[in-house]
Amino acid sequence: MNSPFTNGIAAQRLDADALTENFSDLHAPLDGHEAAVAADRCYFCHDAPCTTACPTDIDIPLFIRQIATGTPDAAAKTIFDMNILGGMCARVCPTEDLCEQACVREIAEGKPVEIGRLQRFATDTVMAKGVMPFVRADATGKKVAVVGAGPAGLSCAHRLAMLGHGVTVYDAMQKAGGLNEFGIAAYKSTDDFAAREVDWLCSIGGIEIKTGMTLGTDLNIDGLAKDFDAVFLSVGLGGVNALSIYGDDKNGVDDAVSFIRDLRQTSDLAALPVGRNVVVIGGGMTAVDAAVQSKLLGAQNVTIAYRRDRDAMSASRYEQDLASSFGVNLMFNAQPKAIHGNGAVAEIELEYTSSENGKLSGTGETVRLPADQVFSAIGQTLTTDCGLKLEGRKIAVTDTGRTSRDGVWAGGDCASGGDDLTVTAVAEGRDAATDIHETLMGSK
Numbered sequence: 001m002n003s004p005f006t007n008g009i010a011a012q013r014l015d016a017d018a019l020t021e022n023f024s025d026l027h028a029p030l031d032g033h034e035a036a037v038a039a040d041r042c043y044f045c046h047d048a049p050c051t052t053a054c055p056t057d058i059d060i061p062l063f064i065r066q067i068a069t070g071t072p073d074a075a076a077k078t079i080f081d082m083n084i085l086g087g088m089c090a091r092v093c094p095t096e097d098l099c100e101q102a103c104v105r106e107i108a109e110g111k112p113v114e115i116g117r118l119q120r121f122a123t124d125t126v127m128a129k130g131v132m133p134f135v136r137a138d139a140t141g142k143k144v145a146v147v148g149a150g151p152a153g154l155s156c157a158h159r160l161a162m163l164g165h166g167v168t169v170y171d172a173m174q175k176a177g178g179l180n181e182f183g184i185a186a187y188k189s190t191d192d193f194a195a196r197e198v199d200w201l202c203s204i205g206g207i208e209i210k211t212g213m214t215l216g217t218d219l220n221i222d223g224l225a226k227d228f229d230a231v232f233l234s235v236g237l238g239g240v241n242a243l244s245i246y247g248d249d250k251n252g253v254d255d256a257v258s259f260i261r262d263l264r265q266t267s268d269l270a271a272l273p274v275g276r277n278v279v280v281i282g283g284g285m286t287a288v289d290a291a292v293q294s295k296l297l298g299a300q301n302v303t304i305a306y307r308r309d310r311d312a313m314s315a316s317r318y319e320q321d322l323a324s325s326f327g328v329n330l331m332f333n334a335q336p337k338a339i340h341g342n343g344a345v346a347e348i349e350l351e352y353t354s355s356e357n358g359k360l361s362g363t364g365e366t367v368r369l370p371a372d373q374v375f376s377a378i379g380q381t382l383t384t385d386c387g388l389k390l391e392g393r394k395i396a397v398t399d400t401g402r403t404s405r406d407g408v409w410a411g412g413d414c415a416s417g418g419d420d421l422t423v424t425a426v427a428e429g430r431d432a433a434t435d436i437h438e439t440l441m442g443s444k
């Protein structure tokens, strides 16, 4: 058995009980009484700012009122009407930046209605019963291919199936779910929730998921366009940006997304090796998740180094504070300069930065931190563009997800516009499905 003080990268730093506790649900679910008390705080605002702030436009006051009146099944239906992955979103949405930030009680008292936890209460209630609250419309005879079984693809597939279309979902991985399955922090999605949600969502019928099918090798866009009436691309961002600094090829330098994917898929957390001194480079959710989970695995010292100041970090203040509460050190205005070590990482050299008129530059002053593991979390990239027009580094789309090619839509992280968030991907998948439906049925 190792410990947090064991040098280098090592497995079994903590015992099984400690790991189980560390990776349990970040927020315990509300019980019926707690949900009633939480729902009672809602003013049921007429022009509810919380709903305006929700990318999926869930009627929040309505579902909270339904909980308050003892009808959580109806509340869940209100949520699923707009967001079929409302269960996952209740766990992973940065509500502190979205609905709860806009809540009038947050503005008046600094304590919002707990919208996320109430959403989880309602959606869990229905999913625990295995009830799918929607039925399919009569079959239209139309076939749609969805490429990518993450939140955008699943949301699109469900809406299309509900409208009566036959949907085939292709995914390169052996399991559906996208980053819900392979990316979201383990303590946000416990008890195999992502996989259970996929099964539940598919229980509507009319959706066939084919895993191990990669666009670009097993499939191509011309073939899909020929075989199906419409194609929806939701391939996410599969590539990662490299650090591109001296020494980034040393053992112990890895990308944070792969580390998190391994962590999400392991059946034995104790077997997962982690450094004694871990440094994560980046400022988004991926950086925070890699850092926090390294700490939870038993790393002794974990630092997030971000090149700009705190306010520029894309991880919310809540996520930053969460990392600090787990003992992660946050270092701002520090950019990676070089990685030192003989074959394996021993130290990372960072240069302090300053910003003038938004332009970042190194100050010339450097600092070295001991590190036996360095994770790069500096952004992901599109790997499959199918020759479609791009906007920036993503597939260019209209508001309803139309790409530059007729009959091909795209949404989620791979498509232009919108934040790279689960809830945004769900909204874009849903809206593209509606546009595909209207196009296929000739009403557009």
Ligand SMILES: Cc1cc2nc3c(=O)[nH]c(=O)nc-3n(C[C@H](O)[C@H](O)[C@H](O)COP(=O)(O)OP(=O)(O)OC[C@H]3O[C@@H](n4cnc5c(N)ncnc54)[C@H](O)[C@@H]3O)c2cc1C
Binding pocket: 092, 093, 094, 147, 148, 149, 150, 151, 152, 153, 170, 171, 172, 173, 176, 177, 178, 179, 180, 183, 184, 185, 188, 213, 214, 215, 216, 234, 235, 236, 237, 238, 257, 260, 285, 286, 289, 384, 411, 412, 413, 414, 419, 420, 421, 422, 423, 425
């Ligand atoms: C580590 C991490 C943590 C995150 N945490 C949060 C969080 O807490 N809250 C939040 O709101 N958001 C979070 N996000 C962002 C969120 O996960 C994404 O915005 C969301 O998953 C995007 O959904 P998507 O369907 O567009 O893509 P993805 O979820 O990436 O799904 C894309 C799917 O396409 C498949 N695919 C890719 N290429 C091909 C191909 N060529 N052929 C076939 N299939 C292919 C992939 O296997 C994958 O299943 C996080 C992201 C990361 C990386």
Ligand code: SF4
Binding pocket: 041, 042, 043, 044, 045, 048, 049, 050, 051, 060, 061, 064, 102, 103, 104, 105, 113, 115
């Ligand atoms: S803003 Fe807050 S109080 Fe008003 S409806 Fe939304 S959750 Fe309720």
